[in-house]
Amino acid sequence: MSKMDSNPKTSVSDEPLISGHNYDGIEEFDNPMPGWWVWMFVACILWTPVYILGVHQFGFINSYEDDLSSSQMELAQWRADYEAANPTAVATEESIAPFVNVPQNIEAGATLFSTYCAMCHGAAAEGLIGPNLTDDYWIHGNTNSNLFDVITNGVLEKGMTPWGAVLDVDQRSQVIAFIRSIHGSNPPGAKAPDGELATPND
Numbered sequence: 001m002s003k004m005d006s007n008p009k010t011s012v013s014d015e016p017l018i019s020g021h022n023y024d025g026i027e028e029f030d031n032p033m034p035g036w037w038v039w040m041f042v043a044c045i046l047w048t049p050v051y052i053l054g055v056h057q058f059g060f061i062n063s064y065e066d067d068l069s070s071s072q073m074e075l076a077q078w079r080a081d082y083e084a085a086n087p088t089a090v091a092t093e094e095s096i097a098p099f100v101n102v103p104q105n106i107e108a109g110a111t112l113f114s115t116y117c118a119m120c121h122g123a124a125a126e127g128l129i130g131p132n133l134t135d136d137y138w139i140h141g142n143t144n145s146n147l148f149d150v151i152t153n154g155v156l157e158k159g160m161t162p163w164g165a166v167l168d169v170d171q172r173s174q175v176i177a178f179i180r181s182i183h184g185s186n187p188p189g190a191k192a193p194d195g196e197l198a199t200p201n202d
């Protein structure tokens with residue numbers, strides 16, 4: 001408003017017109033885009049082939065996949081260091097077994113499960129994004145250590161997050177106690193079996 005006031009246009013006749021652009025008496029001014037805008041436009045166009053070749057052909061631009069695999073390597077390295085420094089972070093079949101069938105552990109495991117696992121495995125572990133954990137079919141085996149390893153390390157490429165840095169060894173063992181307690185519960189909406197038939201500690 002104030003700009004218009006300070007620079008009133010009394011006539012349009014002295015502005016350059018694009019000749020021939022006359023539609024029903026409406027004429028078009030030849031107002032070029034500002035220089036900075038044009039240069040950004042040109043720069044974007046020139047950047048396109050550099051970017052495409054840089055990511056897909058020559059690899060001098062970091063892609064999302066590179067970031068993902070390097071962060072996975074960092075994670076693996078971090079885990080190896082952590083486990084070397086904390087031997088108790090690694091559970092054994094013998095260290096997990098006493099957790100199973102103990103009501104307090106099952107209860108604690110149920111709470112952990114609904115907080116950390118239910119969004120992918122379903123409230124009753126019937127399976128959702130992740131597999132049904134109540135049936136006899138297992139992708140990664142069905143020993144307590146198998147479960148512990150999957151929970152600790154995850155299966156990132158399949159969408160199972162690692163929990164080793166979130167849940168301590170006792171908590172992971174409590175979640176296993178809970179999973180054992182609901183074996184064969186056949187919850188409503190149970191997901192079709194994934195993996196192979198494996199009874200506990202096969």
Ligand code: HEC
Binds near residue numbers: 113118120137147
């Ligand atoms: C972001 C989704 C997600 C969350 C959260 C999640 N899981 Fe998983 N989980 C998966 C997927 C997907 C798989 C299947 C992995 C595969 O196909 O190899 C899986 C697999 C598993 C398996 C192996 C099943 C088998 O058949 O061998 C176990 C055990 C498991 N999850 C336990 C847990 C526990 C316990 C938690 C919580 C602490 C949890 N998951 C949280 C997605 C998730």
